[in-house]
Amino acid sequence: MKLVLTPQTLPDVESANVIADIKGSEHPEQVIIVSGHLDSWDLGTGAIDDGAGIAVSMEVANLIQKLHLKPKRTIRVIAWMNEENGSAGSKQYAKDHEKEISSHFAAMETDEGAGHPLGINIKGRAEVKKMFTPVAAILQESGAGMLNLVEHCGADIESLEKAGVPAFSPIQDSRFYFNYHHTAADTLDKIVPKELAENSAVVAVVAYALANIEQPLPR
Numbered sequence: 001m002k003l004v005l006t007p008q009t010l011p012d013v014e015s016a017n018v019i020a021d022i023k024g025s026e027h028p029e030q031v032i033i034v035s036g037h038l039d040s041w042d043l044g045t046g047a048i049d050d051g052a053g054i055a056v057s058m059e060v061a062n063l064i065q066k067l068h069l070k071p072k073r074t075i076r077v078i079a080w081m082n083e084e085n086g087s088a089g090s091k092q093y094a095k096d097h098e099k100e101i102s103s104h105f106a107a108m109e110t111d112e113g114a115g116h117p118l119g120i121n122i123k124g125r126a127e128v129k130k131m132f133t134p135v136a137a138i139l140q141e142s143g144a145g146m147l148n149l150v151e152h153c154g155a156d157i158e159s160l161e162k163a164g165v166p167a168f169s170p171i172q173d174s175r176f177y178f179n180y181h182h183t184a185a186d187t188l189d190k191i192v193p194k195e196l197a198e199n200s201a202v203v204a205v206v207a208y209a210l211a212n213i214e215q216p217l218p219r
Contacts, residue, residue: 036055
């Protein structure tokens, strides 16, 4: 076997996160992040990693607006830059908002493709999982009622996790994810629109629940 490898590291260029807020009606200073990352490996078009996460996050905002819902806390949609090559975007966000970390109520990231959602990963204390039991009952109507305590929910929200912010991510059917992950085969035809929409619905339910839950989440 002969391998010809052609990677190269080019000089840094200026780029940016893309951020949009749905302002909370009662506690606008308290923020729930819903996010994915913009960059991808240039072998493919980055459909499952992480165009899907961006689409899900944007659709969360779209669904909340379409349904005329009024979240009590601010829902912040973030498209992170540079997750694949060092997470510079999320690290800069954490640095810029260091004094406001205590007002970040929760953080979510979708970065595992677009497979059918099975439930929610939770990086937080066991009490958070117990508090989410009513939400899980709603999600179970679409087969997404699992609640799983994990050590990590997403590369871009890791800085927030380390600061104690409760973190969440959808549990997705990832049986085929690594067939295409970081390859030239990561193209839009690998995404099932219905499953992408299911992920948007699940993340929207969780985001809205977080925005309106009465008691603070333990840290």
